Amino acid sequence: MTPVVPPLEIGEHTIWPPLILAPMSGVTNRTMRALYKPFGLGLTVTEFVSSNALQYGSKRTMEMIDQHGIEKPVSTQLWGDDPEVMAKAAKVVRECGADVVDINFGCPAPKVTKTNGGSACLRDVDRCEAIMAAVVNAVDCPVTMKMRLGWTEDKLVYVDVARRAESVGIKAVTLHARTARQFYRGSADWDHIKRLKESVGIPVIGNGDLDDPHVALQRMRDTGVDAIMLGRATLGNPWLISRIRDLMEGREAQASPSDADRLRFCIVHYKRMVDELGEARAVPQMRKHVALYLKGIPGAAVLRERIMRIPTANEAVGVIEATIERLERESSVAA
């Protein structure tokens, strides 16, 4: 292996490859992080967890911060607007196995921003600084932060917030290069990511719209970022991760798997979710994943409709198995 990029350093952790799975609420649960990590992720992050909810420690909240069985280092993400509550929550997640605590200043969802959490914090950079300082002082592990460019286009605060982050001891910062008001509209502007890298000394992780291995590497080179974070494009396509890792390790990117192999892995994912969450929770959660694994497969639209209505895991897996058989029949006829 002749790496073409250096590892990411977050405090005492050397992370290889510098490739991170984005936290995605309702998606990147423990099962999914454990399944996707071996594709070549250097780091995984939990879904964001409410610092307020952690005070009550409900079963569901504790499940969200569960890191068992995932290759270390692992990161746990917190959101909230109160420095003291965030500090207490950071202690809890640290005790529950987080090697890195990540602070969320990026979520644009109204249910979060209406309580001044997530990206709403970017409206008050002094509060951002107080939260970051409180969390850094609360734990004996590195603390990182993930943010958007700012709340609105006319007030981009990312450089200011990142400089404050550096000054209070934050060890790395991720930038999803959109404003909160943009939600997911338009495209991430990597020029801002480059500017951020030029503005701070701590590692910068670039995020937004990466869906191609060569473009991802080019983004790293063009901006000088220390790592990249991948979100939506990995869903149903974890091979994007292994293909980027190939390039980072100086190899040609392996070919993408056949449609049938993609669906075989979908079944592995499905069964693992049923084993770990139980059928009643796994079936509705797997609908969106199956839809994504089906992307680009002939007849996907009809299959997706069917899967949305199927109430049991056995039936859903049966439909996927039948699709694999059909794809193999068709490819043997074509050959």
Ligand SMILES: Cc1cc2nc3c(=O)[nH]c(=O)nc-3n(C[C@H](O)[C@H](O)[C@H](O)COP(=O)(O)O)c2cc1C
């Ligand atoms: C369904 C979904 C849930 C998300 N949840 C979180 C979250 O919990 N914490 C967070 O920091 N970002 C969250 N994000 C944002 C992603 O981490 C990432 O910044 C964004 O999707 C842009 O990256 P991408 O273009 O590679 O998907 C979420 C995104 C999606 C699509």
